Amino acid sequence: MTRADGVLLLVLLAGLPWLYLQFWSSAPGQQLAILTAEGPPRILPLYPDQKLRIAGTLGDSIIRIEQGRARFVASACSNKVCIQRGWIDASGETSACLPNRVSIQVLGRDARYDAMNF
């Protein structure tokens, strides 16, 4: 084994954690799609943590992204079903505020499911 082989091997080994994260840890979704009645869906990563204010047809919905999960924390609807739904983190999972026409869905590269039935 030459010195160059050794360096290359080290570089490859160092790259393994990246590969793992990229291709095996896809059960929890990595991105969030936000859909509103107006305009195309907005897609953003589930990190870093942040709070988003999304304009719906009735008013604003507040969506919190935290540690790879997302949820509605406030919404301009009356029944708050969207908030009761709680956190979503698995690929394909959705939470929607239908009155306000705002919904969020976790997207993942290797989604466990192609669709959710409920």
Next chain:
Amino acid sequence: MTRALLAGLLLYALTGCGRAPEVHQHAFFAFGTLVEVSVADSEPRRAAEAAATVEQVFQEYHALWHAWHPGPLVDLNRALAAGQGMAPDPSIRLLLELATPLAERSGYRFDPAIGGLVRRWGFHADTPPQGPPPDEETLRAWQAHKPSLADLYWDEGQLFSRNRALQLDFGAFAKGHALDQAIDRLRALGIDNAIVNAGGDLRAIGRRADRPWRIGIRHPRAPGVLASLEIEGDESLFTSGDYERFFEYEGPRYHHILDPFTGWPATGITSVTVLHRDATTADAAATALFVAGAEHWQEVARAMGLRHVMLIDAAGVAHLSPAMAARIRFETDPPPPARLGEPLP
């Protein structure tokens, strides 16, 4: 150097196996819900065209069949309430032709003639009602007339009702029929591998290039997935649950699946899942079985020609037809207690 090359090849192979074939997804709002169209094995442009076609179908029917926004169905209901005849929109005529035998076979547990009851409960609104529930007297008054689809008759192309309390509401049915129409349109466009998911009720055709479509069934009482199944070919999966549309008033929860015979939300069941070829039947059946409950679901399933049924009762017990038990995989640990029904023909 050979070893380094091998390592490099290995790296290449590892990254390659992580890539799943592309599925194009589009989403829009219709029928008061989120509709998602997933198309596999197609050019992005064709997939987008297909999704636009599906959206057109849904928006068209949304306007034609709306039970409380001004339109053809509201006009028809007004005429029927006034004791007059009317030639309905052809799409409404077709809905009635499809709904009538299904209602009959369900023993009128599924009955689109109960629009007046749905309205009294406050579900004819764009946002869920706040309560209170209708008082006993209001419900008794409606019950005294107890309209059903059997009260309708045709005379020279006009629709009449023997019962003026009859108000049509296709809420438990229209989504299924729209899904069937959407799938027909996709096929006409040459799309053979797709899922149209209308707010959790779906029809899937073909497969996802590398494998069958995988569908997760949401847990009715907990976050996450209760069970999953695979669809390859052409099947519809419908679930009716008490968690979908409801309101709480001074404690109790009142959901939207109303029992035509009591006038109250049906009790004893939290969700019903039906797998069937066409979405129209699956939609009507999910409602009918929810009303039928744990005691009568098997006779209703038999009468409606179903084979794949799952009910989750209020105690969390899964009641399954044998064919459904063979298809479904529970994803909870431990799986729910299950009770197997008699085989459905």
